[in-house]
Amino acid sequence: MKKIVVSLLATAVIGAAAQPARRTVSLVVTGGTVLTENAAHRTLSPGAVAIDGTDIVDVDTSAVIAAKYSARETIDARSDVVLPGLINTHTHAPMVMYRGLADDLALMDWLQKYIFPAEAKTVSPEMVRVGTRLAALEMIESGTTTFADMYYFEEEIAKAAVEAGLRGVLGETIIQFPVADAKTPADALARAEKYIQEFKDNGLVVPAVAPHALYTNDKTTLVASAELGRKYGVPVLIHFSETEDEIKLARDQYKMTPAAYLESIGFWGPKTLAAHGIWVTDDDIAILKRRGVGVAHNPESNMKLASGAAPVVKYLKAGVALGLGTDGAASNNDLDMFEAMRQASFLAKHAMHDPTAVSAQTALDMATIGGARALQMDALVGSLEAGKRADLITVSMGAVRQTPLYDPVSHLVYVTRGDDVRTTIVNGKVLMKDRQVRTLSRAAVVADANRLAQKVREAVK
Ligand SMILES: [Zn+2]
Secondary structure (H helix, E strand, O other): OOOOOOOOOOOOEEEHHHOOOEEEEEEEEEEEEEEOOOOOOOEEEEEEEEEEOOOEEEEEEHHHHHEEEEEEEEEEOEEEEEEEOOEEEEHHHHHHHHOOOOOOHHHEEEHHHHHHHHHHHHHHHHHHHHHHHHHHHHHOOOOEEEEEEEEHHHHHHHHHHHHHHHHEEEEEEEOOOEOEEEHHHHHHHHHHHHHHHHHOOOOOOOOEEEEEEEHHHHHHHHHHHHHHHHHOOEEEEEEEOHHHHHHHHHHHOOOOOOHHHEEEEEEOOOOEEEEEEOOHHHHHHHHHHHHHOOOEEEEHHHOOOOOOOOOOHHHHHHHOEEEEEOOOHHHHHOOHHHHHHHHHHHHHHHHHEEEEOOOOOHHHHHHHHHHHHHHOOOOOOOOOOOOOOOOOEEEEEEOOOHHHHHHHHHHHHHHHOHHHHHHHHHOOOEEEOOOEEOOOOHHHHHHHHHHOOOOOOOOHH
16 A cells, blocks of 8 residues: 655755745645546646645646645655546435435336335435435545535535535425425425525535426426526526436427427526436437537436436537436445446447447546536536646556556546545545545444434335
């Protein structure tokens, strides 16, 4: 095991007179193979990332960074790969509390017989807090730095995310039937508006509106949700074209595909993020492209619920911004984005009978810069470039299953697991170092979750 060396270099001025003055920065991560995920896919080995406060100030070879900067804290990443933090574009963080509660069912059965009833009895601000802390711990430990979320009591998720140090695009759910935090869609919209006002200027959280789906909301609610998003310039998140049932429902009720129906009511906008997008026609893809809609692809959830295989290659060819997601842990059953990358690649290859369909590099792009684009955050995150926020991870490459190492991108996608992540940094803050999470007490988070699980167990008896 390599040791991460922290050196306080505040006094490292010996010989400075003979050299140009070095700028003091807060943190330098140096010595690893740096995959920038910039437009040219620049790789530096050994490379370094200089960070000051919340921002990346420079990315270059270790030698150049050492000559230009002195750091208050240094992370030695010599045996690691350094890359942008992973972006989970679709999840329901507190649903980690329903992990393994009901498996091996079709989406509508799973939702209506298990998940919705369990939620009706157990969703509360406390459940959301406890669940989100557990999810945040799992995300930090597995290298996710930004997550897009749709759930209830979303303000509790936002508070927990900020405390954990994670970045989030966090959408308050709007749904037609009475739920734990709202009796009517109008209540939910009012809640969402208050929540948006509260978190509008937060440095980590982007508040959002999350109409659950076309099949769980009527036209008035869908339109009002989109309008609320536009009023505040915040994202609108929706489940979209996930199952063949949804397509049939749209055909029966509206004589249109879900994409065409949502287009006809003026729902789509450049800040919409559509999760799944499996059953789409070429015309649907053209609508999404024209409206600048981002798509969250969730290969594991889609396979587990046998929902289908999204036409990933068509989306990419059409230039639709495509990110990766895990979906809620109840349909995955974890939040490991390395697994999501691997399954995105495998599912596309399998579905298209084409091993070249989604390469390791394409899967990595989807989990980083692609996700940032889908969330309209690519000016801030998604790649390691000067001026962007310092969201990055270092991943150990020393495991037996990672030996030998010829190509770090291949290893990240095909053999790496979330627990190979060694360091997680968000907004310039080190959330995990040498697998020790600094912002959450592991023991307390796990104990709280196990205590709450007792209530869930009772509720579904
Ligand atoms: Zn979902």
